[in-house]
Amino acid sequence: xxxxxxxxxxxxxxxxxxxxxxxxxxxxxxxxxxxxxxxxxxxxxxxxxxxxxxxxxxxxxxxxxxxxxxxxxxxxxxxxxxxxxxxxxxxxxxxxxxxxxxxxxxxxxxxxxxxxxxxxxxxxxxxxxxxxxxxxxxxxxxxxxxxxxxxxxxxxxxxxxxxxxxxxxxxxxxxxxxxxxxxxxxxxxxxxxxxxxxxxxxxxxxxxxxxxxxxxxxxxxxxxxxxxxxxxxxxxxxxxxxx
Amino acid sequence: xxxxxxxxxxxxxxxxxxxxxxxxxxxxxxxxxxxxxxxxxxxxxxxxxxxxxxxxxxxxxxxxxxxxxxxxxxxxxxxxxxxxxxxxxxxxxxxxxxxxxxxxxxxxxxxxxxxxxxxxxxxxxxxxxxxxxxxxxxxxxxxxxxxxxxxxxxxxxxxxxxxxxxxxxxxxxxxxxxxxxxxxxxxxxxxxxxxxxxxxxxxxxxxxxxxxxxxxxxxxxxxxxxxxxxxxxxxxxxxxxxx
DNA sequence: CCAAAAGTGTTGACGCTACACCCATGG
DNA sequence: CCATGGGTGTAGCGTCAACACTTTTGG
Numbered sequence: 001x002x003x004x005x006x007x008x009x010x011x012x013x014x015x016x017x018x019x020x021x022x023x024x025x026x027x028x029x030x031x032x033x034x035x036x037x038x039x040x041x042x043x044x045x046x047x048x049x050x051x052x053x054x055x056x057x058x059x060x061x062x063x064x065x066x067x068x069x070x071x072x073x074x075x076x077x078x079x080x081x082x083x084x085x086x087x088x089x090x091x092x093x094x095x096x097x098x099x100x101x102x103x104x105x106x107x108x109x110x111x112x113x114x115x116x117x118x119x120x121x122x123x124x125x126x127x128x129x130x131x132x133x134x135x136x137x138x139x140x141x142x143x144x145x146x147x148x149x150x151x152x153x154x155x156x157x158x159x160x161x162x163x164x165x166x167x168x169x170x171x172x173x174x175x176x177x178x179x180x181x182x183x184x185x186x187x188x189x190x191x192x193x194x195x196x197x198x199x200x201x202x203x204x205x206x207x208x209x210x211x212x213x214x215x216x217x218x219x220x221x222x223x224x225x226x227x228x229x230x231x232x233x234x235x236x237x238x239x240x241x242x243x
Numbered sequence: 244x245x246x247x248x249x250x251x252x253x254x255x256x257x258x259x260x261x262x263x264x265x266x267x268x269x270x271x272x273x274x275x276x277x278x279x280x281x282x283x284x285x286x287x288x289x290x291x292x293x294x295x296x297x298x299x300x301x302x303x304x305x306x307x308x309x310x311x312x313x314x315x316x317x318x319x320x321x322x323x324x325x326x327x328x329x330x331x332x333x334x335x336x337x338x339x340x341x342x343x344x345x346x347x348x349x350x351x352x353x354x355x356x357x358x359x360x361x362x363x364x365x366x367x368x369x370x371x372x373x374x375x376x377x378x379x380x381x382x383x384x385x386x387x388x389x390x391x392x393x394x395x396x397x398x399x400x401x402x403x404x405x406x407x408x409x410x411x412x413x414x415x416x417x418x419x420x421x422x423x424x425x426x427x428x429x430x431x432x433x434x435x436x437x438x439x440x441x442x443x444x445x446x447x448x449x450x451x452x453x454x455x456x457x458x459x460x461x462x463x464x465x466x467x468x469x470x471x472x473x474x475x476x477x478x479x480x481x482x483x484x485x486x
Numbered sequence: 487c488c489a490a491a492a493g494t495g496t497t498g499a500c501g502c503t504a505c506a507c508c509c510a511t512g513g
Numbered sequence: 514c515c516a517t518g519g520g521t522g523t524a525g526c527g528t529c530a531a532c533a534c535t536t537t538t539g540g
Binding site for chain 3: 435437438441442445458459460461462463
């Protein structure tokens with residue numbers, strides 16, 4: 001049993017897209033009194049302390065693998081949070097004591113985010129209760145997790161503009177309408193359909209497949225996939241990108 | 244005397260522009276034998292452990308203030324480095340022992356970078372020897388500092404593209420040729436003078452002053468300043484920017 | 487045949503690239 | 514008067530935003 005490092009944790013902001021909203025995975029936190037009465041319940045991000053011989057990237061990967069079963073999930077470190085009073089809230093202190101942590105022990109946390117499609121993953125949460133919540137209706141979270149989430153979302157928007165990572169939110173085969181909707185949801189703006197499709201047509205790494213949607217009650221859409229190979233071959237610079 | 248946290252440090256990648264090169268500030272590290280013979284000498288970034296009651300942003304600010312005397316230097320956290328073997332190199336272990344640190348103690352470091360004009364700052368290095376070295380001729384640094392520097396430089400280029408931070412490298416009043424040269428040095432590319440100036444003309448927050456260069460042996464150049472106020476009033480979105 | 491989403495072109499404004507010469511000053 | 518950098522305009526091309534109708538399918 002490897003030793004855990006009591007001063008460093010990793011928090012994973014797990015973004016999930018369900019073709020409708022951009023969600024974040026939250027873990028329910030409940031504090032019960034000795035008699036078993038509910039004292040409070042709220043939510044946290046998915047996080048954990050790291051092991052002593054473990055890199056933080058590995059720790060974040062491990063947490064994600066435990067949750068999803070997948071090894072190769074997109075993962076990005078975005079910021080480190082170390083305010084000395086980030087655990088000062090009385091609810092947080094109570095809760096830390098209840099699980100055997102010293103609330104006066106300073107913990108700094110490294111924030112990661114990852115992207116996945118809600119429909120394509122089955123969550124193995126163990127005995128924790130987890131849920132997907134649309135990012136724009138998330139309420140008050142534990143600790144400084146609202147701050148962490150906000151910063152993650154900012155960085156996500158930036159990185160989605162700068163490189164082809166949004167495909168992590170979609171299944172391998174997707175329609176242009178799904179792609180457009182995804183960008184609209186992430187950035188909370190609307191695109192013109194014709195202009196969007198003209199732009200896609202210029203991106204040679206978005207390749208149309210010999211396959212159409214099936215079983216939909218309207219004209220079936222062309223399916224596309226993202227080719228990382230073509231992307232790597234044809235990319236010029238950072239500013240080549242942007243949807 | 245506040246207690247230091249032995250597990251967390253801050254490394255500052257201090258970029259300095261001297262109107263010619265983009266430099267990074269390095270600190271000389273020398274290890275002497277008991278007899279006083281030189282065992283080795285090389286360079287590190289400027290870094291330090293944090294205090295127990297101190298935020299990491301504050302710690303980085305403090306280090307910078309000690310060095311420059313200024314309070315309000317541009318400072319950006321860019322990445323955290325926590326590989327368990329980042330201090331495994333034998334030279335680094337020797338050196339840590341020589342200054343009374345346990346090389347087996349795990350230290351994670353949070354990377355910051357800051358931007359300043361070499362000519363406008365006087366360095367208070369204490370008993371350390373520091374020097375400006377052009378980023379593209381930096382040799383082998385101590386610890387994982389080459390990695391930290393590379394990552395800082397990447398992030399710098401990104402953030403310079405995304406917002407008006409390059410002005411931190413220049414004095415308050417500067418010429419367009421100085422600005423152009425700065426961008427050319429940072430990105431290692433060349434711009435066309437006329438096109439560059441047309442672009443600047445569209446940026447209303449680059450304001451021409453009623454003042455020209457003096458004492459130069461050629462046609463004196465118009466001086467400009469960057470107006471943060473105008474920038475804030477007129478900015479649209481992230482993609483509004485880019486030189 | 488109806489509902490629902492897929493798919494498609496043109497125009498005007500603007501930003502981008504490429505390119506060469508005269509100007510003002512100090513020495 | 515010369516060396517040095519400062520300063521300027523145009524043309525062609527590509528990308529951008531704005532805008533409305535027809536097509537294909539399942540029910």
